[in-house]
Amino acid sequence: MTVRGSLRLPRNGALNVREDWSERFAETPDVLKSAWREQTVVPVLEIEIGGGEFVTMAGPCSVETEFQLLATANHLRRAGARILRGGAFKPRSSPYAFQGLGLEGLKMLARAREESGLAIVTEVISEDDVPMVAEYADILQIGSRSMENYSLLEAAARSGRPILLKRGMVATIADLLRSAQCILDHGNPHVILCERGIRTFETALRNTFDAAAIALLKEISHLPVIADPSHAAGRRELVPALARIAVAAGADGLLVEVHPHPDKAWSDGRQSLDFAGFDEMMAALDPWIALRGSELLRREAAGARLMEEVR
Ligand code: PEP
Ligand code: MN
16 A cells, blocks of 8 residues: 655755754854854864864863872873863862862963973863963863853853863753853853763763763854763773764864872872873774764765855
């Protein structure tokens, strides 16, 4: 038996599929792709985040000592990282845990930049600290626990520094985009989105890594997207696998915790890679990054051919 004439597609069906996302995220129009909005490329020293190069940001969870930080920075630079991370202000799950070295930590980060040439990303947790952190950092990190602190977002936006916006652990994609829109609204276009795992019913790991969010954000937003496999997994042995997944999902880069002696780290040691682990992860990522690069080139070539035919 044949069924005829039952499937009627609207003439502008393809358009509707695309429009669906702009309706769904209508509250945050400026973070969405559009015909006139090009991919946002965030310049940081001589690095371009979102410009095609896969950018790795790495370093300890917390800045602890000058020796720890400089040893890490020097190793990371040789191993291919471009940006050094390290928290001088730590928003901990417990108020009794180590809260960071503050200004002393910022000064150590600046020294590490001088010695290694790596750019610095570090978290700011209080509105009052924004001018001080912005003086030392190349990128301000807004942490998961602060994603919806709009007065902090506004102060960070006004500093003019690029902003690494981490997804809240219970934030939806719409919530993340709303915070990004808020930064854009305050005159700062240089926002980098970061997927770092969310809380779900699954408790085997620290968080649930939402790889689909990376794919979706790359599909709908012009902002660069980076992945943090360390906070997502909470276990160093899973970090390389999640990093590969992030590459495959289209992330523009990674944020990874690395420590010279993870078992002695003052915070997040369980999820931090040691130097050898970082080297191994980077080597294992290379073919995946290369594969993605050649896919992009293939797609660009196909697009160019199509344009030729249209002309
Ligand atoms: C961190 O990067 O060390 C951190 C505290 O991350 P999050 O805000 O994602 O928990
Ligand atoms: Mn951490």
